[in-house]
Amino acid sequence: MFRKGNCGDNTPxxxxxxxxxxxxxxxxxxxxEELHLIIEEYIEEYNTNRYQWSF
Structure with missing residues (x-):
């Protein structure tokens, strides 16, 4: 649960x-539509091909 004023809650x-x-x-x-496509491509790349730090 998010707490008011705690900046660590939204770090990811x-x-x-x-x-x-x-x-x-x-x-x-x-x-x-062009913006939507760019965002979708970035999210796909970010979630599948990039190293993800675990929190």
């Missing part, structure tokens, strides 16, 4: 979105 999501913003050039997307 903060890490994921930090990597996403650093590694994906999402600002070049012209349409929502």
């Amino acid at each position: 999501m903060e890490s994921f979105f930090g990597h996403f913003k650093d590694e994906v050039d999402y600002l070049v997307c012209q349409t929502f």
Whole structure:
């Protein structure tokens, strides 16, 4: 359960979105569909081919 004011609760999501913003050039997307495809491809790559630290 998340506690108010405890920054450690959301660490995995903060890490994921930090990597996403650093590694994906999402600002070049012209349409929502293009953005959706880029996000889906990144998530697939992130979950299957990258080394995952265990928390």
